[in-house]
Amino acid sequence: MMAHPVPHHTTDKKRVKVYELRNNDWFDRGTGFCTAQFVPVQENQPKEPRVIVESEDQPDRLLLETKIVKDDGFQKQQGAYPDCMDREQCGYGLELPGSRGLRHDMVGLISENSYRMRPLTTMSRKFIDGVQQTFHNVLGGADDSLSDDLPMDMSTSTFTLPPADLANLPDLENAMRQMSNTANGREVLVKSIMDHEILPTLGNLVEMAEDLESLDDLFRLCNMTKTMLLLNDTAIIDQAVSDECVLGVVGALEYDPDFPKHKANHRQWLSNQTRFKEVVKIEDDNIRRKIQQTFRLLYLKDVVLARILDDPTFSVLNSLIFFNQVDIINHIQTNGGFLNDLFSIFADPSAHHLRKKQAVTFLHDCCAIAKNLQPPARQNLYSNFLGHGLIRVINFGLCDHDVTVRVHATDILVAMIDHDPQMVRHTIYRQLQERQRPLTDAIIDLLLVEVDLGVKSQMQDALRILLDVPPIMPPDAREYPPNQQRPRQLQTTDPQQELLIQHFYETSAARLFKPLLELEGQTELKFQPMQEYIFGYLNDILCSFIRQHQYRAKYFLITHNLAQRFIQLLSCKQKHLQLVAIRFIKQLVLMSDEFYMKHIAEKQILGPILDVLLRAITRDNLLCSACLDLFVLINKENVKELIKHLVENYREKIMALSHMDTFREMVSRYDQTEGYTTNPEYFMDEDEETGPTAAQSERRPTRPAAGLMEEQLTVDQAQEEYWNSVSDEEDEGPQNGPHCTNGTTATLPLLKPLVEYGSDEEDGVAGDEAAAEEKKDGEPSSTKENGKRPVTPTKGGPAAAAAAAVVVTPPERISEKRRREEDEDDDAFDKLLHSKRRGSNASAASASADIRKKMGISGDGDSAADGVVTPAAVVGSANSAEEDDTSPTAAPDAAPAATTSSLSTPKKIAFNISAKVKSMLGGGKPLEPEPETTTSAEKDKETTTTDVTTAIGKENVRIGDRGEETTTKSAAVVEEGDDDPDAMKD
């Protein structure tokens, strides 16, 4: 019982409902007021305590009158009601086995608040406690004959425990039970238990009672022991697990009145000294005792008391165990001689295998315990172990023929990696330096041949973590030339780790992925059941490498054509292997990396998946869902490259699936653009406005998108850092990111499309990342302007169109410059924006932070390009709209040309837009989503306004930070208009 509520008095009346159990059916007897009273039954007889419920409607009628007898059944059911119970009101059923005619009836009390059934709410629980409290004192008699001689509110502190012998057991038990009901009483009780040395006598009492075969006494002893242990006192528990008391305590607990027909065998279990194995003798008696006590405490916690343990006692037990373990571990790791003895077992060729096995198990136990310790203590332990040659032990264990040894060695390794992967990496690095076989190779070998799936999957985890690229360590920055000088290296890695990864790709990777590589040329795939699992693990590993290792993984993937190997799995019979293949492709798509998209298209990867889907579509199975998931992803992310590839190559198959939105949209997306693009962002603008999915996905909460971004978070941070360092002084920022990385900042024409990076590998990486980054925004920045280009006016023919398109960019740069100079002018907006900004949670501070701050944007994890470039895009579209009053034609051939056009026009229009935006924002009217104008013909006419308004409208419907971003765009536009009074007059 964890709560000890204040006793209520008998005067308390509670409104209750009374149910009676008749033939196992709860029958409602009515509602009334419940009291507990002493009622005179007969003349000259002591009064009897009774629970009385008087009817609410007819006060004379008694709904219930039942005698309270000294009976465990009247106790509320043992145990606390955990707070974790799913917010449901915790109540409990009270059962009152009546003593007379009501013998087999059960009476439930129920409060008004709940209904139908019999549970009690907490309200009435207090009441019951009150009733119980009141009567506990009275029920203290030796049997059912009750006397009211005892004062009702007897102070328990005046109580002393009767001497502990069998004759007194009933008294003792009752006294304990009473006292344990109040806080005061518990204190006194703890003291008296210790004073009277009751625990040490338990053993004798149990034996005596056993000899007499007095089950009642044994039950009483059990109840007493439970009461004592649940007093939740460290001293008592300490004493209970001491050598002299423990057998008595658990002996008493073997006879649980809750299980009258069972007897546990705790004593037998605990007295078996051979359970304690000492690989190397522990000299310190104190520590030995602690080890044994810890074992007993664990036994108490897990076995003896498992069912009745309440939270406080649970935590007391746990903390006792914890402190013991701290002492034990501390002793072991500071005891050099002991460690030497221990580790020398493995060096000794004559040592018996069993002894080695036990030593591994010992170390395993140490590491398992160490998981609970504070990190510094754990660190010490592991360093100590490593110093003594833990790696050798692991190597021994991993190669052992006994599976338990392998399991334990694996656990040790994994525990260590969990604690600090860097530590293990350093160890491996040392191995490499010393030309030893690195641990990773041992892991790979084991992963490939291991039959124990648990070990296998742990090996997979271990390998993944060990070859992860850890976040950049501050100390390493010193050793490195600063980022600016090495702009290509986006992911600064620990040189040791670099070496490790390099070694891996050079020597081990091909071996690791051998099962996959061997698929090449195989037409019929047949695997042993054990073989099958490896593909799942290899998939997990490779997916992680793709995320982490950038160009190395790319190179490896391409040279070995791994995607195709995975696709081969689609042809095998086992569906779970087909799933593996689909998941791998999904990972590639998730990377949002131009490079992988190209690869997928080039290798015709999606065709077989489409076939699988077509086969599975009628089955509605997991395979079908997985395929759909992939295609929905491609469509949702609007991966142009892949959509184009799909529709161009598999139009019929797609059409066959066009009853599903996803596929219909794909086709229509493709048809809208007529396939004129290899640029994934090319037609983003149109799609934002038109595509049915755009509308749909706008409505969706952003959570899935966030989840998607999470996948790339690490990359993103590194990127941000990079941009921070490189492009702070550059207004254009990431728009010409790839060029920045080449060191030729801001001089290249801005119009160069983002995707046309050279095929140089390093460049490709950087560029792809930039592209990926932008794509993530969902609101592409620089490419927006590209997207506009084809939709250029017809007025001046293609040349003019081209010119107009080209004009688009320079104003942007100017506008930014101006903005920087004059951003104090835009007070109204500034205020607006700043107030917005305050409300938002600025998460990742990002690149070109100065600009963004001035503009009132909090870095919400977008690419740095966002706030900077978008105004230009708006201007650009404005431009085209202005000049184009007639119906536009798509002019995809708009090539970058001269940059001679005047700058005034865009500005003018920019102002027009800004006026509109201003009126929207300033009008105090909440921004409503504009009805979406969808057909592309219409759209081009209205490019300017709809661009801005729908963008704002849409984004405002979404979550805050998106809306903010939009506001910024409009702000930028406004500034631009403001600084040109002439334009304003226009």
Place this chain on the structure above:
Amino acid sequence: MSDLDRAIAQLRACRPIPESDVRELCHKAREILIEEGNVVTVNAPVTVICGDIHGQFHDLMELFRVGGDPPDTNYLFMGDFVDRGFYSLETFLLLLCLKVRYPDRMTLIRGNHESRQITTVYGFYDECYRKYGSANVWRYCCDVFDYLALGAIVLGASNTISPSAGESSIPTTPEGDEVEIEVCNAQGEVMSRFPRPNNGTNNDLQSRTNGIPPPSNTGPPGSGASGSSRGTVGNPAGAVLCVHGGLSPLIDKVDKIRLLDRKQEVPHEGAMCDLLWSDPDEIDGWGLSPRGAGFLFGADIVKVFNHRNDLSLIARAHQLVMEGFKEMFDASIVTVWSAPNYCYRCGNVAALLELSEDDSGLGVLARSNGDVNRSDGGGGGLGDSEPQPMKGPARRYRVFQAAPQDSRGMPAKKPVADYFL
């Protein structure tokens, strides 16, 4: 398949089967589960829907006693088989064995506790480790968790309650009044009956169609055959969606669930997470869940969802209810809880929900994914009419208590055998 039967017998005696057998079992289970959609369709000849079990093996035996033995009764378990109780392993393995043995008579869907992360904290990992000395069995089971379906649709449940075997101590309701809910005790005796409320709309509907609802322009509810098919007669009592937690703001149609790649650890957010973690609550719209995952959703959400998907009822588990079951929001959603005396000390009773087969002949509809070439992907005729709650299927709740204590050993964890520290 005598091996399997032997394993079932051994597990029924609450004795774990050897590790190699577990591996074999999980392998087989995976083959079966992979063929199931994210939303399994179950036809309702006497389907018993059960909520959380939480490793209370002996109470599961009691459940089977009350509900009928497995192949005879069609069972649907709504997740949370493991954790908290001391026999998670035996419980889950037995259910899995039964699933493999009688794939069409057992449906297991995933609960939030069927996850690696949760089981490491709440006991299943620990239990496996104790019972086998390594975590392998836990890993096998977790792999199977990833394949479990996310929900189920019960089709063809009857509007009328099938005659119950037990004696009724309650006078039968007057003729003509249809019984909507019947509550029975563990002995099958009727404890109470609730007639269908005769409010205007329902009456109207009933008189107009003589018990058969008007043909709606939808196919079998939740089967994906929504849209312009016209002419398929809907399910007379509407379908029942069974899911462990509840609804998700990302899922407006049951079909959306089918688009998830469910073979993964339960994510921390997103549709799959919500389905397993959300709770209904007396709020409007969506609310933050105090659990830190999933959402709270109000009556309006449930009603709109049910209307849009042609559902009459959502059955879910996930929350302890002292009475074993709890209907909310005009009986549009019900929580079923099947772990009596939860954690061996909560003092609650448990319940299972029984849906009987529709004998009108209209209820049994083939599962259909043949939603090919439908022009309109089912915009869902919402908005034009006020969502009207569909007449729910007749429901019989069987309430039962924890297995008598003597029928089981003392619940306790298995102690570690040898120790070094």
